[in-house]
Amino acid sequence: xxxSCSLLHNILDIDHRKNxxxxxKGYNLIDKKIMKHQVSNAKKQDYLELIEVWEKSVQAxxxxxxxxxxxxxxxxxxxxxxxxVLIKCIKNIEGKIIGFSGVANHKIEMLFVAPAAQGQGIGSxxxxxxxxxxxxxKVDVNEQNPRAxxxxxxxxxxxxx
Numbered sequence: 001x002x003x004s005c006s007l008l009h010n011i012l013d014i015d016h017r018k019n020x021x022x023x024x025k026g027y028n029l030i031d032k033k034i035m036k037h038q039v040s041n042a043k044k045q046d047y048l049e050l051i052e053v054w055e056k057s058v059q060a061x062x063x064x065x066x067x068x069x070x071x072x073x074x075x076x077x078x079x080x081x082x083x084x085v086l087i088k089c090i091k092n093i094e095g096k097i098i099g100f101s102g103v104a105n106h107k108i109e110m111l112f113v114a115p116a117a118q119g120q121g122i123g124s125x126x127x128x129x130x131x132x133x134x135x136x137x138k139v140d141v142n143e144q145n146p147r148a149x150x151x152x153x154x155x156x157x158x159x160x161x
Contacts, residue, residue, distance in 0.1 A: 041086075055070065088126060124155065
């Protein structure tokens with residue numbers, strides 16, 4: 001079961017831009033080491049790298065999912081779900097994808113960050129990009145994932161059901 005959250009633009013008092021910068025090359029996250037991580041489009045040839053990030057992230061954060069279900073979901077995501085959303089990603093300085101989001105119909109359908117990159121503002125940057133440039137206003141969060149729910153509430157989403 002999931003919890004639906006909605007972003008109400010009139011209550012966005014949180015400063016979403018404290019670690020974000022817009023320049024002529026695109027939407028960037030500037031981390032504490034002064035390295036820029038540009039949000040860019042993912043391509044079909046990135047799918048295997050994306051699914052690797054997805055799997056590692058799910059294994060680290062979704063301990064309620066059995067391995068068999070993760071494997072089944074992995075196939076569905078590769079076969080159907082990636083093609084159903086507009087995927088944006090952030091790469092590290094070596095060009096490896098460390099986080100990605102998928103948005104469709106104003107809804108964040110997926111947001112995953114590699115475990116080694118969690119806590120560095122990557123998820124926040126992808127979420128903020130989805131809100132500002134993809135007009136995302138909704139997200140569903142698995143009720144068994146309180147960490148994700150807290151993350152989205154911190155961003156400015158409110159539980160609606």
